[in-house]
Amino acid sequence: MAVRSPHFAIVRRLLLVQFALALFFPLVFLPFGINAAMSALAGGFASFVPNAYFAYRTFQYSGARAVNAIARGMLAGEIGKLALMALIFIVLFKYQKTLNHGALFSGFIVVQLSVWLTPLLSNRKPNSSF
């Protein structure tokens, strides 16, 4: 595996925010019972785990000489991300009969939409890139 991209810091920050949201957002559902909180936790990790896999595959290679490997990694990462998410949801719906669906989708959507916070995580300097 080649050296990570020097611009990887913003991605690491974003993944940390997603992990923290997946871990702590279920606390909102604790008053509704432990089942609701566990469902929200499952929903959060159903979003975080595929996204972390996509980040791993996208940043597996870096540098101008590895453009083809990077493009292949991005494609494989996206396919893996969708497949992993579908697999997690199928397993949850098929084998977890006591799921609180509202809490599950709340956790999933909150972690999923946290990507929209990226401009807040980047450097504030007007000329700085991501």
Next chain:
Amino acid sequence: METVLSNTAISAAILIGLAALGTAIGFALLGGKFLEASGRQPELVSMLQTKFFIAAGLLDAIPMIAVAMGLYFIFVSPFAGAL
């Protein structure tokens, strides 16, 4: 009952299909632009890689929610359960 089940299956298929179509078009444009830009300015590849990742996250946030909702309709069938 059969009508509800068949309509649910059709709606889930439309939901997942449109989400896949949107993601496919978006990724084709994004990947093409990435390769184009990295060919033009190879020294910017690492920055473009990060921007690609963030744009991909923005691009497939909503389609992924649509796919999850489609799977929910297929495996839980909430409308059939409400009858």
